Amino acid sequence: MWAKIRTLWGWMEGRRWMYAAAVGAILLSTVFMFLSPLVRKWAVDLLVSGQQAELPGFVRRTVAWLGGGDYVARNLWIAGLAIMATTALSGSLAFVKQRWSALASEQVVRSLRERLYGHIQDLSCRYHDQADTGDLVQRCSSDVETLRMFLAVSVVEVGRGVILLAIGVPLMVSIHPTMALASLWLMPLIIAYSVLFFVKVRNTFKASDEAEGRMTNVLEENLKGIRVVRAFARGEHECERFNVCNEDYRGRWYRVVKLLAYFWSVSDCMCMLQIASVMITGAYLMIAGRGQAGGLTAGGFFAFMTIVNMFMWPIRHLGRVLADFGKATVSLDRIQAILDERPEDRLADDPAEAFRAEGELVVDDLHFAYGDAAPVLKGVSFRAAPGETLALLGPSGSGKSALVNLLLRLYDYRAGSIRLDGREIADLDRRHVRRQFGTVLQEPFLYSKTVGENIRLGGRDATAEDVAEAASLACVQDAIEEFDKGYDTMVGERGVALSGGQRQRVALARALLADPPVLILDDALSAVDTQTEAMILEALRDRRGRRTTLLIAHRISTLMQADRILVMEDGRVVQSGTHDELIAAGGLYERLWKIQSSLEEALEREARPAETGKGAGVP
Numbered sequence: 001m002w003a004k005i006r007t008l009w010g011w012m013e014g015r016r017w018m019y020a021a022a023v024g025a026i027l028l029s030t031v032f033m034f035l036s037p038l039v040r041k042w043a044v045d046l047l048v049s050g051q052q053a054e055l056p057g058f059v060r061r062t063v064a065w066l067g068g069g070d071y072v073a074r075n076l077w078i079a080g081l082a083i084m085a086t087t088a089l090s091g092s093l094a095f096v097k098q099r100w101s102a103l104a105s106e107q108v109v110r111s112l113r114e115r116l117y118g119h120i121q122d123l124s125c126r127y128h129d130q131a132d133t134g135d136l137v138q139r140c141s142s143d144v145e146t147l148r149m150f151l152a153v154s155v156v157e158v159g160r161g162v163i164l165l166a167i168g169v170p171l172m173v174s175i176h177p178t179m180a181l182a183s184l185w186l187m188p189l190i191i192a193y194s195v196l197f198f199v200k201v202r203n204t205f206k207a208s209d210e211a212e213g214r215m216t217n218v219l220e221e222n223l224k225g226i227r228v229v230r231a232f233a234r235g236e237h238e239c240e241r242f243n244v245c246n247e248d249y250r251g252r253w254y255r256v257v258k259l260l261a262y263f264w265s266v267s268d269c270m271c272m273l274q275i276a277s278v279m280i281t282g283a284y285l286m287i288a289g290r291g292q293a294g295g296l297t298a299g300g301f302f303a304f305m306t307i308v309n310m311f312m313w314p315i316r317h318l319g320r321v322l323a324d325f326g327k328a329t330v331s332l333d334r335i336q337a338i339l340d341e342r343p344e345d346r347l348a349d350d351p352a353e354a355f356r357a358e359g360e361l362v363v364d365d366l367h368f369a370y371g372d373a374a375p376v377l378k379g380v381s382f383r384a385a386p387g388e389t390l391a392l393l394g395p396s397g398s399g400k401s402a403l404v405n406l407l408l409r410l411y412d413y414r415a416g417s418i419r420l421d422g423r424e425i426a427d428l429d430r431r432h433v434r435r436q437f438g439t440v441l442q443e444p445f446l447y448s449k450t451v452g453e454n455i456r457l458g459g460r461d462a463t464a465e466d467v468a469e470a471a472s473l474a475c476v477q478d479a480i481e482e483f484d485k486g487y488d489t490m491v492g493e494r495g496v497a498l499s500g501g502q503r504q505r506v507a508l509a510r511a512l513l514a515d516p517p518v519l520i521l522d523d524a525l526s527a528v529d530t531q532t533e534a535m536i537l538e539a540l541r542d543r544r545g546r547r548t549t550l551l552i553a554h555r556i557s558t559l560m561q562a563d564r565i566l567v568m569e570d571g572r573v574v575q576s577g578t579h580d581e582l583i584a585a586g587g588l589y590e591r592l593w594k595i596q597s598s599l600e601e602a603l604e605r606e607a608r609p610a611e612t613g614k615g616a617g618v619p
């Protein structure tokens with residue numbers, strides 16, 4: 001408990017004075033709030049019995065300043081004005097409190113969000129592999145929102161409750177101890193009831209939240225995969241799935257509403273009972289004790305009726321706030337769990353490390369597995385000279401993309417070494433390493449920005465000409481220029497507006513713009529037609545020697561021009577050499593080549609008669 005309060009206190013750093021200002025405003029507001037019933041008591045007593053009641057020192061001084069008790073008694077409108085003034089002051093200060101607490105909580109939450117987001121950016125791929133994206137999103141949104149509500153409302157409400165009791169109770173006791181007891185005896189019960197109720201229904205609330213989460217999930221999944229849903233004519237099934245979740249959520253929410261209705265009616269009853277107790281005791285004391293010591297004046301009775309009403313709402317609320325603390329601590333834990341997660345190690349920003357590599361890559365006996373899963377790389381070794389184009393071929397799942405992940409230091413290898421220009425990359429800062437590689441990943445991701453901005457991600461200072469040159473190298477320039485808005489065309493959510501091949505080529509342009517010493521294309525041309533692919537490879541070949549290139553593909557026609565081809569199988573490099581050498585050597589490469597070339601031949605054979613037929617039709 002204390003640890004949590006300390007965490008929260010830590011997060012409030014720099015904004016604590018705002019909370020102090022809010023609590024100060026509550027203090028003043030409460031003082032003015034209590035002044036109003038005191039003035040009423042004084043005025044009523046004066047009217048009913050012609051007596052001027054005892055007043056607290058500073059009120060007495062104020063009355064003297066206004067012309068003395070007798071003068072005010074003759075001009076009762078002054079008392080009326082005083083009541084209005086104190087009420088207005090109290091209300092204005094309540095506004096000030098609201099403003100400061102809102103300002104403070106917004107700022108605390110804003111910096112918390114920033115910290116959380118920054119931290120998530122720095123977490124390793126290993127963490128993101130096992131983390132549930134939906135859950136992460138919920139922690140950054142709903143849980144942060146719960147804390148915001150808590151910081152905006154609950155923290156100051158606790159302050160208000162404490163101040164109210166600290167000022168109100170002695171004041172009531174000083175006016176009339178028996179009446180104070182009659183006004184307060186149910187309060188602990190009301191607080192306890194609220195706390196117990198909200199603690200008990202927490203699980204019901206949680207269940208309803210979770211049901212809502214499930215419903216949102218189904219909706220989100222459906223919207224994301226709307227094309228698949230349509231293509232497989234699963235619309236009806238999806239509607240049913242949604243209806244089940246919707247019904248579940250309705251049921252759980254109904255339960256919450258029912259419980260709340262129950263709570264408020266019982267709580268209302270208790271409050272009524274408290275008010276009744278004040279009325280009955282007050283009436284008895286007024287009538288039975290008239291004129292005697294310990295009797296209650298009409299003004300006193302009136303004051304108690306007002307004060308007990310002032311107490312009711314904040315006290316009922318206090319119970320809820322205390323119960324909310326439980327909910328807030330759950331959110332706090334969930335957020336803290338992310339912040340406690342160790343980020344990717346960062347080495348000191350050593351400017352000497354900010355090198356530009358020549359592009360010599362030596363991989364030696366590399367071993368790797370994702371977490372506790374079976375090994376994916378089982379001793380990969382190869383060397384790429386600066387400027388060399390290496391091709392990587394291998395069956396699906398043989399570990400090609402895993403190798404790329406290790407080169408980029410997205411994951412750390414278990415054993416072996418990767419040296420870039422003779423430096424072990426594990427000893428270099430990840431950012432320096434990543435800057436040496438221009439990468440097009442197997443599933444290229446484009447932002448919901450314009451095409452131009454997506455390409456410019458490769459180099460922020462790039463001019464329009466640089467962007468156009470990169471686009472032309474990637475053979476996507478013509479396609480972009482055909483769009484109405486050219487480079488300013490928005491790429492829809494997840495790049496829907498672009499075709500698969502266009503998306504890959506935009507990603508390629510982005511990698512080329514960065515002009516890195518090492519270029520990695522992980523199956524980056526798979527969705528590009530053979531002719532365009534040949535043009536891209538041709539363009540890259542013209543610049544051969546400028547950068548080391550690692551070309552991963554399944555089509556041998558893509559790879560055969562490379563300086564050297566590595567064949568991977570089951571986490572190992574099983575063959576390496578030029579196209580001709582590998583064909584001569586026989587083995588996996590030759591088998592794949594035979595399959596692919598016989599397929600191509602068959603396709604050509606099929607295409608030929610059609611073409612001849614078409615040709616014959618033309619006179």
Ligand SMILES: Nc1ncnc2c1ncn2[C@@H]1O[C@H](COP(=O)(O)OP(=O)(O)OP(=O)(O)O)[C@@H](O)[C@H]1O
Binds near residue numbers: 400
């Ligand atoms: N994040 C991950 N966590 C655990 N296992 C993974 C992860 N990513 C890939 N794998 C596993 O690692 C193995 C190698 O995958 P990898 O993506 O490197 O294959 P690949 O050679 O690139 O295949 P493809 O040609 O289909 O792209 C596969 O068996 C795959 O199931």
Ligand SMILES: [Mg+2]
Binds near residue numbers: 400401402442522523
């Ligand atoms: Mg792959």
